[in-house]
Amino acid sequence: MKKLIALILAIAIVVLGWWFASPWMAMRGLAGAAQAGDTAELEERVDFPALRASVSDQITEATRRRQGQGGGLIDALGGAVAERIGREITDRALTPEAVGTLVVSGSLAAGMLPERLRGQDIDWDVERNGFDHFRAVGTFEDGTGGPTLLFARDGLGWDLTGIELP
Structure with a gap:
């Protein structure tokens, strides 16, 4: 009986x-x-595929919010075009190299960072979201918030599945 309890405890x-x-x-x-x-x-x-969908959804949401501020047929048409272009850019721009740049610099393209953030290290803090998800929240050296990486469990490991841009 003691061996069984020890085994259960070890597994736990x-x-x-x-x-x-x-x-x-x-x-x-x-x-x-x-x-x-x-x-x-x-x-x-x-x-x-999940990462591209996440970024595309954010572009779509931002475009629709912006459309709601304007109004009219031209704004709606422009929003639809911007949404389509955003999806195409997302599909082509989200490469392993771009993800590597994001993790190292805090931006998908280091040149797009504001001048004050360039050259600063980014720290990642892990926040649990239940058993199957966690977030890595980026913070630059000066305390400025960076992007948030979203992970989902894949078997016993984790995959990056989304990004929340600041």
């Missing part, structure tokens, strides 16, 4: 250890692959 410790440590290990692995420029590893750690 391993499961809890994985639950607490795996998001940090996933973020560390993603950051390591990004810093090394390992595109094959980035492709494994990122669910690109």
Whole structure:
């Protein structure tokens, strides 16, 4: 009976250890692959169809919010065109290299960062969202908020599935 209790306790410790440590290990692995420029590893750690859908949804939402401020047929047509162009750009721009740049610099294109943020390190804080999701919230050295990376559990590992841009 003591062996059974010890086994159950050992299994519980391993499961809890994985639950607490795996998001940090996933973020560390993603950051390591990004810093090394390992595109094959980035492709494994990122669910690109889900990531592209996440960014496209944000573009669509922003476009529709902006349309609501204007009004009229020309604004609606312009919004539809901008939405379509945004989706095309997203599909072509979200590459392993771009994700690596995002993780290292805090921006999909380092040149797009405001001048005051260029050259600053970005730190990632992990926030749990239940058993199957976590967020890595970016913060620049000066305290400015950066992007938030959204992860979903994939078996015993984690995949980057979305980005919330600041």
